[in-house]
Amino acid sequence: MFGIGVHIGPKMLMHRKGHLLLLVSAIGFSVLIMFLQIGFFHGINDSQAHIAGLLNADMVVLDWRRTHLNNWWRMGRIRLAQLRAIAGVAEVVPLYKGIMDLENPNTKQLRRIGAYAFPPESAPFHLPDFAEKAQRLKVPGTVLFDLRSRDIYGPVATRETLILNGNRFSVAGYVSIGPNLINDGIVLLGEGSWLAHTRGLRPIMALVRLEKSVSSSKVKQRIMQRLPDVAVFTPEELYDREVAYTTKVAPMGTIFGAGLIIGLIIGLVICYQILFNEITDHIPQYAVLMAMGYSRGFLVRVILEEAFLLSVFGFVPGLLSAAAVYRVIRDMTGLRMLLTPEQTSFIFLLTVIMCLVAGLLALRRVLRIDPAQLY
Numbered sequence: 001m002f003g004i005g006v007h008i009g010p011k012m013l014m015h016r017k018g019h020l021l022l023l024v025s026a027i028g029f030s031v032l033i034m035f036l037q038i039g040f041f042h043g044i045n046d047s048q049a050h051i052a053g054l055l056n057a058d059m060v061v062l063d064w065r066r067t068h069l070n071n072w073w074r075m076g077r078i079r080l081a082q083l084r085a086i087a088g089v090a091e092v093v094p095l096y097k098g099i100m101d102l103e104n105p106n107t108k109q110l111r112r113i114g115a116y117a118f119p120p121e122s123a124p125f126h127l128p129d130f131a132e133k134a135q136r137l138k139v140p141g142t143v144l145f146d147l148r149s150r151d152i153y154g155p156v157a158t159r160e161t162l163i164l165n166g167n168r169f170s171v172a173g174y175v176s177i178g179p180n181l182i183n184d185g186i187v188l189l190g191e192g193s194w195l196a197h198t199r200g201l202r203p204i205m206a207l208v209r210l211e212k213s214v215s216s217s218k219v220k221q222r223i224m225q226r227l228p229d230v231a232v233f234t235p236e237e238l239y240d241r242e243v244a245y246t247t248k249v250a251p252m253g254t255i256f257g258a259g260l261i262i263g264l265i266i267g268l269v270i271c272y273q274i275l276f277n278e279i280t281d282h283i284p285q286y287a288v289l290m291a292m293g294y295s296r297g298f299l300v301r302v303i304l305e306e307a308f309l310l311s312v313f314g315f316v317p318g319l320l321s322a323a324a325v326y327r328v329i330r331d332m333t334g335l336r337m338l339l340t341p342e343q344t345s346f347i348f349l350l351t352v353i354m355c356l357v358a359g360l361l362a363l364r365r366v367l368r369i370d371p372a373q374l375y
Contacts, residue, residue: 008289008302012282013309023311027355030267031137031318032325037263037325041256046336047180048250049242051116054125055235057093057207058216058240060162061223061245064231066204068245069238070182074202079227083206086222088214093122094203100187103163104154104242114183115164118195124207127175137190138171143169148178148334149185162187168198179334181252183255189252264350272358275307279362284364299366307359318351319344 013020051150052069061083063073083092096117118124120137133144143164156162162169164187177186183225195201210219220232220304233241247257279286284297290322326337 002170006228008305010305010309012285012302013306020313023274023278023310024317026270027310027314028317028321029269030354031347031351032321033263034260034267035318035322035339035343036325037260037345038254038343039322039329039339040275041260042340043335043337044181044252044256045243045246046157047178047334048182048246049180049239050180051167051238052235054127055207055238056124056126057235058210059208059220060222060233060235060238061206061208061227062204062231064229068229068249069242073113073252074204075206075230077202079230080203080206081112082227083208083223085228086219086221088211088219089208091122091209092213093118093124093207093209094191095205096191096198096202096205097204098194098198100164100198101166102153102185103124104152105152105159105163113149113153113183113194115189115194115198116186116337117189117191120190122207123366124174125177127177129140130175132174133173134188134190137188137193138192139170139172139195140190141169142172142190142193144173144175144188146177146179146186146188147173147174148176150334151177152184153173165197169193178336180304182196184334200223207370234332245254264354267350268354268358271307271311271354274310275303275358276362276365278306278310279365283365296367300363303363303366304356305361306356307354314355315348315351319347 004295011021048069061075061076061079065071066073077094080092080094083089096115097111097119098115103110118134120134123131123134136142137144143162145162147157149156156171157174160171162171169187169189175188179185207220208223210216216234223230223232246252248254286302286346289299289302290296323339326339326358329335330337
């Protein structure tokens with residue numbers, strides 16, 4: 001490793017197993033900090049934009065003033081007919097959104113919950129078995145409840161009815177969507193039930209499905225020309241726009257973005273202190289090696305080998321701890337705290353780089369060694 005013929009680094013680390021365990025625990029803690037920061041950062045972004053990624057459409061049309069998905073600018077219903085008249089458009093699905101009051105049966109408190117409504121036959125979301133579940137919403141006064149909603153609504157999974165806005169609704173089934181920073185939960189209604197029990201007559205967006213073999217760019221151009229007061233996105237573009245808004249504009253995204261950077265700095269400082277102390281403890285051994293004729297370059301390679309091994313040894317417990325903490329946070333908050341391969345690879349690479357950089361910073365002590373100090 002690192003071109004070393006004699007592997008002294010592992011032997012020096014293994015010589016004091018209790019001390020090695022302490023070093024690995026400290027680096028594992030810094031790895032856990034980085035995982036938590038990047039987990040919160042992506043978890044909040046993914047939770048805020050998750051609904052956009054679920055949309056079953058080729059294009060999504062919004063009011064041009066709607067800069068993010070929790071903005072309440074609505075579209076006029078006439079826009080639905082105008083969209084259907086554009087060449088290349090096969091279907092236009094209105095999607096309604098609002099806030100309803102759900103009564104907790106245990107406490108009798110009213111809790112706000114996000115609500116989406118749509119024509120039941122349209123299946124506007126990519127969810128397991130959703131087309132069949134959505135058909136149940138044709139029955140007036142029925143809802144689908146999001147099982148990942150937070151616990152403030154009481155034991156919904158065991159109930160047959162819900163009280164929404166003072167009206168009784170039957171629970172026709174369950175879906176899995178998840179809350180975000182704005183909504184603690186979600187219910188889905190059919191368009192008929194929505195229009196009968198709310199004042200939200202205008203949709204929040206229109207889902208556009210295109211005819212086969214039609215150029216989406218040309219259809220988008222036609223929409224923009226005929227309806228200049230709308231914005232047009234693919235679901236992927238809408239998802240990316242929401243993430244960008246949360247990251248760059250929303251205060252919470254800025255806070256966790258700064259937290260991610262601070263977490264990396266903390267990790268670097270911890271790694272530096274660990275390696276500096278490790279090098280200081282082995283100054284006599286390094287001096288002996290130099291007295292035996294080994295070059296300073298050899299000692300540099302030994303220390304970098306130690307740094308690399310510590311990064312690997314420390315990453316494993318940090319990863320396992322992060323997986324456990326992610327699960328706890330996910331269960332408690334409903335946020336999409338996911339340990340993805342991309343994030344895992346990124347944190348591992350950062351851990352290796354931080355340990356190597358910390359080793360290089362701590363090397364100055366070794367480069368000043370004088371073998372004569374042994375005598």
